[in-house]
Every structure is written in C-alpha cells, then in structure tokens.
Amino acid sequence: MPRWFFWVSGIAILTAILLPYPPVKYALFLLFGSIFLSFYGSAPERTLFLFILGMPVVDLVPPTLIPIPGVNAETILILALAFAASVSKQRQSPPHPSSPFGPPILYYVAIMAISATRSWLAGVDEPGDLFAFLKNQLFFVFLAPISFRLIYKQSQLRAALHLIAVTCALVSVHALWTVRDSVLRGYMLERNRAAGLVAGQPNLFGGFLAMMILIFVSLLLSKHITKKERLGYTLTIVALSGALLMTLSRGSWLALLLSLAVLALLRGARAIVFVLVVALSAPLWLPVKVVERVQHTFQGKHSTEDQELEDSAQVRVDQWKALPEIVSEAPLLGHGFRTFVSIWGRLSPDHEPKAAHSTWVEFLAEEGVLGILAYLWLVTTLGWIGFRAWRVRPATLESDLALGFMCAALCLMVLDSSGTRFRNREVMAYMWILAGALARFRAERAAPARQEVAVPADGPPAMAPAR
Numbered sequence: 001m002p003r004w005f006f007w008v009s010g011i012a013i014l015t016a017i018l019l020p021y022p023p024v025k026y027a028l029f030l031l032f033g034s035i036f037l038s039f040y041g042s043a044p045e046r047t048l049f050l051f052i053l054g055m056p057v058v059d060l061v062p063p064t065l066i067p068i069p070g071v072n073a074e075t076i077l078i079l080a081l082a083f084a085a086s087v088s089k090q091r092q093s094p095p096h097p098s099s100p101f102g103p104p105i106l107y108y109v110a111i112m113a114i115s116a117t118r119s120w121l122a123g124v125d126e127p128g129d130l131f132a133f134l135k136n137q138l139f140f141v142f143l144a145p146i147s148f149r150l151i152y153k154q155s156q157l158r159a160a161l162h163l164i165a166v167t168c169a170l171v172s173v174h175a176l177w178t179v180r181d182s183v184l185r186g187y188m189l190e191r192n193r194a195a196g197l198v199a200g201q202p203n204l205f206g207g208f209l210a211m212m213i214l215i216f217v218s219l220l221l222s223k224h225i226t227k228k229e230r231l232g233y234t235l236t237i238v239a240l241s242g243a244l245l246m247t248l249s250r251g252s253w254l255a256l257l258l259s260l261a262v263l264a265l266l267r268g269a270r271a272i273v274f275v276l277v278v279a280l281s282a283p284l285w286l287p288v289k290v291v292e293r294v295q296h297t298f299q300g301k302h303s304t305e306d307q308e309l310e311d312s313a314q315v316r317v318d319q320w321k322a323l324p325e326i327v328s329e330a331p332l333l334g335h336g337f338r339t340f341v342s343i344w345g346r347l348s349p350d351h352e353p354k355a356a357h358s359t360w361v362e363f364l365a366e367e368g369v370l371g372i373l374a375y376l377w378l379v380t381t382l383g384w385i386g387f388r389a390w391r392v393r394p395a396t397l398e399s400d401l402a403l404g405f406m407c408a409a410l411c412l413m414v415l416d417s418s419g420t421r422f423r424n425r426e427v428m429a430y431m432w433i434l435a436g437a438l439a440r441f442r443a444e445r446a447a448p449a450r451q452e453v454a455v456p457a458d459g460p461p462a463m464a465p466a467r
Contacts, residue, residue: 001049001159005035009053022062029061036080044084044091048150048433051077052163055429056171056197070132074425078139078146085149092152097443099148101436104381105141108374112138112337115367119336134337140425140432141378147436152444154397157437161219161401162229164430165236168212171197172236172243175205179246194246198426206249207421210256211408211431213240214263218404221270224397250313251418259411266390266403316357316418322347326365334368359416359423375422382435383409389438398441405434 012028032054039046061073089096116134120127151157175196182192196205219225220233244252264271326343329335335343340362345353356362363371386406392399408431412421421427 001046001163008035025060025062026065029065040084040087044088045150045156047081047084048147049159049163051081052160052430052433053167055426056167059200059426069128070135072136074136074139078142081146081150082142085146089149097440099145099436100381100385100439100443101144101148104374104377105145108141108378109138111367111371111374115334115337115371118333119338122336122339124336124339124342130338136425137423140429143429143432144436144439147433148440148443149436151433151437152440157398157401157441158229160433160437162232164212164433165216165232168209168216169236169239172209172239175243176239176246193248194243196243196247199424202247203249203251203419204421204424204427206244206247206252207255207412207415207419208427209240209244209247210252210259210415211411211427213237213244213256214259214408214411215401215404215434216240217260217271217274218263218267218400218407219397221267221274222397222400224395224400251415254418255411255414258414259407262410263403263407266407312357315354318349319344319357319361323361323364327368330368332368332370334364334366334371337366340365356420358418359420362420362423379409379413379422382412382431385435385439385442389442392442392445398438401434402438405431405438 008031012031015024016028032050036047036050039050058073058077063072066072066076112134116130119125120130124130151160175194179192179194193202194205195202196208198208199205216233216237220230220237225233244256260275264275322344325347326335340356341353343365344356345351348354356365359375360372363375367374383406386402386409389402390399390406392402412431415421
C-alpha cells in the first residue's frame, strides 16, 4: 500500500472519533470508496488490502445508504473484489493455476439454496428476508477464490499479514477500551463482556480472537520474519489475548488451549517452551474473573434443582442430547434453513425457543446429513490446504503460516461444537483470505515440480529411428 494511504487512514480515523456525526461518516465512506475504485487502475490487488483494513467496520454502513432490497455494503464489496480478481488474473502471465475451492463452495451453496427454498415453501419466513439472510452468510466464502487470484507473491502475503495484524490489534484495543470501567471497578460480569467490532457478540468475537492468536503465534515462532515483524506480531498477540480474556468465552478458551497444544507438538521445542512459559506464568497475570468464569460453569445459579451446569452451558448440553431425535425426523435434508429456533421451542425442556449453540447441531438439524457434509468438506479443505503448505520443504514464511492456519481450522471445528462461528461472515473473513493465499502458494510451488516430472533434466527422450 502507498504511504499516503496510511496518512489518509489515520486522519480519517481521528476525524471519525472527534466528529462522530452522520455527515462525517458519509464523507469518509465516499472517500474510501473512491480510493477503492482508483486501485483498479494501479493495482487491483490493493482492493483486497483495503477490505482487510475495513472489514470490522463495513457493517457500520447505514443500510438505508443502498436503496436496493437485499443489497448491502458487503454484497457490493464482494462483487467489486471478484471483479478485481478477474482484472488481476488477466494481467498475470499464464498458465493460471486452478483454485481448489470450486467444488466445495458450489456444493455448499447448492445445499443452502435447497434448504432455504424448502423453508420458503413451508412458510418459515418471507422470501426477501430469507434469501437476503442466506446471501449474507454465503458471500464471504467467495473471499477464498478471490484471494487465490489477488495474492500471488510473498510480498503481497506479507502485506496482507501486516494489515491483518494491525486490524486485529486495533479491534482488540477497542474491545478492551469499551470494558475498561468495568475492569477497573472489579465489575467484570457476564452482562458487560467484551464484544468487539467483529461480530459484535462475545462468544463469536472470542472465536475470531482464538483463531487469529494461533496464526500469529505460529508466525512469531518463524525464522523467516524480520525483527520489526516479530515485535509487531508480539504486540498483536498481547492485544488479542487480553481481548479474548475479557470476552469471558469459555468455549474459545478451551478451543485455543487444545489447538495451541497441537501447534506446539507439531512445531517442536521452541513452541513447546513458549506454551509452557505462558502456562506456568498464568497465575501471575490471569484475572480473577477468568477463574471465576470457569468455576461458574459448575457452581453458578441453576434454573432447576436437577441441573448440573450453569444455564448457558446446560443449553448446549441439552441441544446435543436432543440432536438424535431432531435428525431422525429429517435425516437427509434436515428441517430447512432457519427452522432450529422453532424446533427447539418444541423439544427443549422449558419449551423456550432459542438459536442453535453449535454449528454442528445447526447444520444437522436444518440441512441434515447432506448439510454437515458441506460443512466438513469446506473445513477439511482449509485444514488440508494448511497441511500441504506446511509440509513444503525447505520451510518458508508460507509454510510457517500454514501450520498456524491448520491449527486455526482445527480450533474452528472445536469452537463450532459450542457456538456458530463458521456461519458468521466477519469471524471467518480472514480465514477465507488466508486460505486462498496459501492455496495459491501451494499451487505455484507444485507447478515447477510437475514440469520437472514431465521434462527430465537431460531433455526430452530421443525419438526412435524410423524404419
């Protein structure tokens, strides 16, 4: 990114803080929109970098600003990025590697479209609201093939990682700032947990922070980064960790600990030492409210005498227990998109309608076995991309990133057992972008290997003499 862009961004942020009025916001949206369009002519890849910086605040664009039903700022941005990817591909010299995301994404979109259509025919919701909601869930998945076309050099990947680090640090500091009064007064309770700009909900935000911590820890342990990058990633990890603690998200803590242990075992001695130092020093810096939050799971107030867990934890257990009955009613295609709330109102012990507290439960209930296969196909594709890129030798920056990304994909699957992170577009945005970049890295590295196999070092075989 050009240096002037960061000056403009800093001035714009300061202006928005000092003058938080609608006309100022509209002017800033117009300013960055014109910068976004100008990148098409100079370097289409920069459009993705601008999106990385602005992703947490895109949903702050007033819905009334776009008078087209079902179209919001995210829709326009993804379409614009797709066009930028097409322009960038035309400017790159052939051959163009093929993206691995086509089949799993198309299958996922088809399953979700069928599920939404069935819900519409059953009268679950108005078609405009139903399909607009579906579109919002699906569109960010296309960031993976878009990033596959826009990030094709290591310098671009480094720039993307720097911008993700800056954005994650700013979002984390903002989250800590919003709960500062409660923390300083000792009133850090569940009703004022850190929610953050990403997703705007503590558990979803906690899942985002956990996955980003794994990625930056893997980069921090890399031998292929500069001293400035190491310092920057260290500060980012500190900010992310502080915000994660203040979310009081137990599921995010557990998923991070399990995935961090896997990363340490795969990374080797340096990572194991790092994890042990953090774990052994935890009593010195771990807030008392975090310990109380864990204890509250089993010792908190219970709605009924026979309830063993605190209310929010008990709901998750009850939903998993009810899952076999829910699936047996519609095993193949499920009950339909956005039907879980009504299903749970019928089957829950207190008959209170609630949303699914697990992506696994939600997919199996609403889209059935075919739906959970779509989820597994996409998530295992992310993990497989990370694994293949990590196994490249000699090790590079991309392979070190890939290990953290692979562990983040594992973390996502654990997170989804107690929450619905996968379907939240903001939580997954950077994961899709990094998946596309790593897939492109793997494709570029595999192309020379295929050429070496096709053409031996001593040239093509001699033709047999004519008879």
